[in-house]
Amino acid sequence: MKKNFAIIGCGGYIAPRHLQAIKDTGNVVVAAMDKSDSVGILDKYFDDVHFFTEFERFDRHAEKLRRQGEGKKIDFVSICSPNYLHDAHVRFAFRIGADAICEKPLVLNHWNLDALEKLERETGRKVFSILQLRCHPSIIKLKEKIDGKINEKKHEVELTYITPRGKWYHSSWKGDVSKSGGLAANLGIHFFDILIWIFGKVHDVEVHHADNSRVSGYLELEKARVKWFLSLEKDDLPESVKLEGKHPAYRSILIDGEELEFSDVFSDLHTEVYKKTLDGKGFRISDSKPSIELVQKIRELEPTVVDEKKVHRFLRKGITSETKEYFAHPTSEVKGEVGKGTKIWHFSHLMPGSKIGENCVIGQNVFVGENVKIGSKCKIQNNVSVYSGVELEDDVFCGPSMVFTNVLNPRAFVERKNEFTKVTVKKGATIGANATIVGNLTIGRWALVGAGAVVTRDVPDYALVLGIPARQNGWVCKCGEVLTKQVSSVSENILGCRRCGEKYRHFLNRISQVGGNEDGIL
Template sequence: MKNFALIGAAGYIAPRHMQAIKATGNDLVAALDINDSVGIIDSHFPNAEFFTEFERFDRHVDKLRRADDNRKINYVSICSPNYLHDSHMRFALRSGADAICEKPLVLNPWNIDGLLDIEKDTGHKVNTILQLRVHPSIVALRERVKQGAKNGKHDVDLTYITSRGHWYLQSWKGDLKKSGGIATNIGVHFFDMLHFIFGELQGNVVHHSSDTKAAGFLEYEKARVRWFLSVDFEDVPEAQRNAGQRTFRSITVDGDEIEFSGGFTDLHTRSYEEILAGRGFGLEENRTAIATVAEIRNAAIAPLVGDYHPFLKK
């Protein structure tokens, strides 16, 4: 049994990490969040120590590190706001633990270089949650692409709309400097997936960028991709809106829909299993996706000519 600490226990994604820690037979011994709405802990680890101040959490983790018994923290799971991931991974490594960090790993690719240095100094490792890399449908698609004999590149449309209320832009998620913007906050794992399936990125054009949506065109070794990401309910197609749905997710490859909606709730547990077996995705696996979203964030907006996502016609 490994001992875990969790940073960001009140966040949206934290319960999936708690479930994964429990499902893999391990123990959460300490948790941190500046907000104290963390009753979900009782469903998983009621004996975990909880802190609302980082300084006290830091002291507790350090005391466990110095104890001559089996209480030392082995892993720190990081579910904090995006802009804090870099600092919290550094804390984990310097505390004698490995890190398991939610996406996006960092906001800019050069942050990866500093973390590589700290890994080397401490002998500990950063792991990241790139859950789509372990999704059975995505793994199968990657194998088909690798073995396929298609002449030329695949034509791909990626559409992801996950409606959010007015709170979204008032939270840290609506602050570009803290979240990295829409493409980073809700899209980085999709861009990693595209790189994972279709190879190295060769071109990156942005056609639209605002607080609530972004769209563009990406060219990979084996694919040409039109993409559209949004948190605006009005972008959900009419048929889905009329059916009461607030989310729309679609990936088509050469006109064929790739079904990958199911199984998302189990992917964190699968990711933890791989990490605990020494097969986690590390810093370098993140570089292409982080560079992609950083370029999107800073790109000039291109006119709507050539290949662009059909949702932009609205």
């Protein structure tokens, strides 16, 4: 017996797949609603559809059909509306006594799923989701293959989906994260669903990059480690896809280096999902929940990279061109000179004339001023500003949120750019978290400035300084350990390191390494 369908959101890209599926399964659309009246596509599938641009009138018509009973009432509501309206339109379907077939994501926030499950029990109605990739022959075959392997090591998986979109995308509801759920929900939800379906529960998730056009990260699943990359940018497409000439898109999954490429497989899958649904085997709320929980987590996480090895190769390509020998995150702005092997992370800004040596690590939200020189193998932690007038020699460590000042008596209304003070931090020195460096001074080689200290005068080589204002509180080894007295005489003191065993001669408030290489690193 034919089923009566209503469809909400029939003017968009995805609705024709639903219309085709309803027709292919021998059923009929009796009512349709879309706030836009550009829906001539309806005539391609059904020629006797009551159409509405106002939800209130559509609601009234659906209620009238419900009261006319079997044969007239709406049996299913197909929901192709914007993501943020899915929950409300499922509730509408239940209210008129119909089941719902809803596009992904079923809802934006996982707690709404609990409410819908409760409504299912109260009304006796059901909501089904379109998880079409679970019906694809290659995906089914892959799941059977993975299920057949017992106690094997985790698979290495790489997911790539690039589907270029024009400026309209960001002006529409899809570009509004509060309405679409972001790129992970809008583009990635069906891929995340099959990865969880095939490789098991999510153990960990990382987001490495997220902006309006790209999102990328890492998943630790029960049976796989997944690097994933989603993009709307045409420039991210492989050259071979760009040369095809037609509207380009690229969908790819690599499993242990073996390609599972399925860029042209989406056309008939909605019909397969509709067949399963009408046979009572459709995808329920419990099937959708894991991927919805995942994309919500992705949306909430701040982008950060802990292990560069987990970064997707397409993100690396976006951040590091072939002509560069350093790594710069897409959110950073690099206008200075950067040495080989250096890594520059999120939202950092290097001004013109600045120069950074090789193999440095520049953390998140770091500012490097004009003409600043930073040596090789330095580490500058998050939220540090290295202003003009500051110079760091090799192997310098700047702790999180430490501060360099370059004006002694600042006023907002007095220009002092020609009065910048000069601060030199010598080789191997360490400046602790939240320390402040004030005025014209030098921090000596291998010195250590304690966390929160305020330094107002020169710091000798190897000195440990603490407090406000900072005062010397001992001596430190190259390895960072506090030195202890080992030999004392009228003429000299010998200090030693309990960690590495190095010895230092202390004379006239200076120390030097005994028989060692003053410039060496232990």
